[in-house]
Amino acid sequence: MKKLLFIGLIALFFSCKEDKQTPEKEITDTIENRRPNIIIFYVDDLGYGDVSSYGATGVKTPNIDKLALNGIRFTDAHSATATCTPSRYAMLTGNYAFRRKAAVLKGDAPLIISPEQPTLPKLLKKVGYKTAVVGKWHLGLGDGNVDWNTTVKPGPAEIGFDYSFLLPSTGDRVPSVYMENGNILNLSEDDPIEVSYTEKVGNRPTGYENPELRRQVADDQHNKTIINGISRIGWMKGGKSAEWVDEDFPYKLTEKANTFIKENKDNRFFLYYSFHDIHVPRLPHKNFQGKSEMGPRGDAIVQVDYVVGEIVKSLETEGISKNTLIIFTSDNGPVLNDGYEDDAVEKLGNHKPAGNLRGGKYSVYEAGTRVPTIVYWPEEVAPKISNALMNQVDFYSSFAALTGQNKEASILDSENHLQALLGKTDKGRVETVLEGYTLALRQGNWKYIKPSNKPGKWITEEKKIESGLTTVEQLYDLGRDPSEQTNVADQFPEKVEELKFKLKQIEELTY
Structure with a gap:
């Protein structure tokens, strides 16, 4: 009887183990x-x-x-x-x-x-x-x-x-x-x-020389050779x-x-x-x-x-x-x-x-x-x-x-x-790195943004978009603050250090 009970328990164990693997097995099939x-x-x-x-x-x-x-x-x-x-x-x-x-x-x-x-x-x-x-x-x-x-x-x-x-x-x-x-x-x-990104080649009209030929007003960067009525970045001959x-x-x-x-x-x-x-x-x-x-x-x-x-x-x-x-x-x-x-x-x-x-x-x-x-x-x-x-x-x-x-x-x-x-x-x-002229680490609802000295003024002023580039550490709880309005780095210094250390580990990862 004890031997039969033991065999039954073994069978039940492997049956449960197989059930836990079912989703992966279904995908494999x-x-x-x-x-x-x-x-x-x-x-x-x-x-x-x-x-x-x-x-x-x-x-x-x-x-x-x-x-x-x-x-x-x-x-x-x-x-x-x-x-x-x-x-x-x-x-x-x-x-x-x-x-x-x-x-x-x-x-x-x-x-x-x-x-x-x-x-x-x-x-x-x-x-x-x-x-x-x-x-x-x-x-x-x-x-x-x-x-x-x-x-x-x-x-x-x-x-x-x-x-x-x-x-x-x-x-x-x-x-x-x-x-x-x-x-x-x-x-x-x-x-x-012929293409150049350093100097004009050829004699095609450009936006900065012939603005009247453009169908859309463009900034200085996008104001070079005109093709199909649109001035582009770079010169083309x-x-x-x-x-x-x-x-x-x-x-x-x-x-x-x-x-x-x-x-x-x-x-x-x-x-x-x-x-x-x-x-x-x-x-x-x-x-x-x-x-x-x-x-x-x-x-x-x-x-x-x-x-x-x-x-x-x-x-x-x-x-x-x-x-x-x-x-x-x-x-x-x-x-x-x-x-x-x-x-x-x-x-x-x-x-x-x-x-x-x-x-x-x-x-x-x-x-x-x-x-x-x-x-x-x-x-x-x-x-x-x-x-x-x-x-x-x-x-x-x-x-x-x-x-x-x-x-x-x-x-x-x-x-x-x-x-x-x-x-x-x-x-x-569990966590992922995100990049936008600096690095951020998402871990669940927590988001840590690495400080940056890169100038983000052009993003704010030219594109009218908040860059997120600051010289201070940022931490957001997206569960409570999905729009990232309140930096809680000062309130959770241990979480800042944890995510900062994890991000550094990922950055230094090699094979």
Whole structure:
């Protein structure tokens, strides 16, 4: 009898142990049976409150809202930094951008991701995925001495993308041309391109010399070569036949993305769709002009929503929507006037781009990095709202788990939060670093902001955004003070020291 009882207890122990592992086992079974296609919609400068499902007024986003209604809407998900290039770097490499001293790049900067580094597309290629990037790049190209008239290397191909169709940097910078698989599209041999960020090249009109030719008033930085009626950052000579028309972005980029989807419907694929919208210059196509109450900035959000709808429609047409995991998110928080005047301030109305959060793009406060984040996977992800603390730097390790792989030792910062990403748990990160010209550490509802001597006056005065840069330590209890209005560092010195020490440990981490 005692022997039977002992055997029964052993069986019960292993039964309970197996039950505790069920969520992970379910995910593993899903992985082995059907690794999903993966699409990341990466919108530019979209704030926490800029879509309807996050409280937007003055603009409607039904296609994005459909993803949110039928997927997971995260309330505390973050880009790694409050600016574009560093966020892209962190998302694609799984390491915080400060480790590379990543900053917003000039249009002729060299590739910031080394071809030797592990990357998200390389990871997925290992298990048979076809990979593509379509849209804004802004991670640098070449080795620092680019000849734009030849195939530019290194670039997307060298860091794992099978196909690329790019805006080489971003919309407000030259060269203002499309680049497909390393080559400028429609470039004439008789009119070669030359780009400079130090001195004028060629005889094209510029904003500072010919302001009457501009369609939008621009600041000094954005006042160089005029292309499509918009003065840009930097000077560009030649390449007339290759110039883009900004208004065509939603159709041109979506056409390329949908072609990639159609050609790879029988393969597993990863599509990184990197929007130019709603970054400046905001020049929505005529089909979207006047579709919001907020002028070009609101119309650009409507344009984003259209693109999302078109790509989801393509998935449904090809019969692969149920096996496609979609993540919709943004590279950083919102900004209104960011070099051009387009009535973003004047027509804002009651709309709150950052919701109830403090700061915005460039800022270390929450609005700089807390962004709309939606995960949609029909029949696999149950609709819910998740309060899990999430960071885009974790896409790398989470997708490694999703596809049955391990991360490399050189991936210092990415953590596997697949269960939170798929809504199996509301437990995300215990703590995460956030960056906005200084570093902050989130630990639950606590947020510590490292003091900085960097001048943040330009953020406050030019962008009209609170930077969060001060020479004193800041500590906020976001549970009681979600808008970061009261610095409680003096009240909780032990918590300040704890978070300060932890942040220093993370900064000094090496492999």
